[in-house]
Amino acid sequence: EVQLVQSGAEVKKPGESLRISCKGSGYSFISSLISWVRQTPGKGLELMGRIDPSDSYTSYSPSFQGHVTISADKSTSTAYLHWGSLKASDSAMYYCARLRPEGDYATDYWGQGTLVTVSS
Amino acid sequence: FMLTQPHSVSESPGRTVTISCTRSSGSIASNYVQWYQQRPGSAPTPMIYEDSQRPSGVPDRFSGSIDSSSNSASLTISGLKTEDEADYYCQSYDFSNSWVFGGGTKLTVL
Numbered sequence: 001e002v003q004l005v006q007s008g009a010e011v012k013k014p015g016e017s018l019r020i021s022c023k024g025s026g027y028s029f030i031s032s033l034i035s036w037v038r039q040t041p042g043k044g045l046e047l048m049g050r051i052d053p054s055d056s057y058t059s060y061s062p063s064f065q066g067h068v069t070i071s072a073d074k075s076t077s078t079a080y081l082h083w084g085s086l087k088a089s090d091s092a093m094y095y096c097a098r099l100r101p102e103g104d105y106a107t108d109y110w111g112q113g114t115l116v117t118v119s120s
Numbered sequence: 121f122m123l124t125q126p127h128s129v130s131e132s133p134g135r136t137v138t139i140s141c142t143r144s145s146g147s148i149a150s151n152y153v154q155w156y157q158q159r160p161g162s163a164p165t166p167m168i169y170e171d172s173q174r175p176s177g178v179p180d181r182f183s184g185s186i187d188s189s190s191n192s193a194s195l196t197i198s199g200l201k202t203e204d205e206a207d208y209y210c211q212s213y214d215f216s217n218s219w220v221f222g223g224g225t226k227l228t229v230l
Contacts, residue, residue: 037164044209044221044223044224045156045164045209045211045221045224046219046221047218047219047221059217061218061219062218095163095164097164100169102169102170103152104217105151105152105154105212105213105217105219106152106154106166106169106170106211107154107166108166108169108175110163110164110165110166111163112162112163113163
């Protein structure tokens with residue numbers, strides 16, 4: 001059974017760094033791209049970026065370029081989303097999702113989500 | 121471009137409901153449309169991909185289509201069940217493969 005299991009909820013202060021994780025199981029982790037999606041009440045669902053775990057090639061949506069870093073460790077089948085300096089506006093639910101083999105425009109499995117709260 | 125969905129729809133159990141997703145510019149047929157179901161407190165679940173394809177495990181009560189004349193995509197749910205009550209999102213992508221999500225439609229089954 002394909003599963004993506006994300007790390008737990010985080011409460012951080014502005015300016016702090018954070019890395020959340022997404023561990024894949026039940027399939028060959030390097031065979032599918034992983035995306036990260038942000039969900040907020042105000043802006044809804046937004047694609048942040050994607051990574052190919054086989055070679056760690058990443059692409060970012062313009063709104064998130066330079067503010068987050070996506071990485072992957074194929075030895076542990078885990079993808080990561082990292083912030084160097086959090087802002088209050090980063091408070092959101094974050095999901096990782098596996099992209100379908102047909103193309104990187106659709107997903108088939110999602111993690112359960114990680115709630116990030118940034119508050120002073 | 122933007123994808124516009126109705127904020128909410130409601131229908132009775134056993135009936136059929138259709139949720140629309142209208143593309144603001146460019147042809148709806150240019151890029152595949154996906155649909156997601158999200159129940160409260162849960163992650164989105166893919167229900168339709170590539171306009172009309174159902175992932176394995178999705179009941180055939182769910183179907184997707186596109187209509188070039190109205191430049192929109194539709195998700196149709198037949199034989200409504202109370203468990204179908206959820207938010208539904210459409211999603212497509214642009215020339216640079218950036219995804220665009222609709223704002224979501226709250227389906228009430230009453």
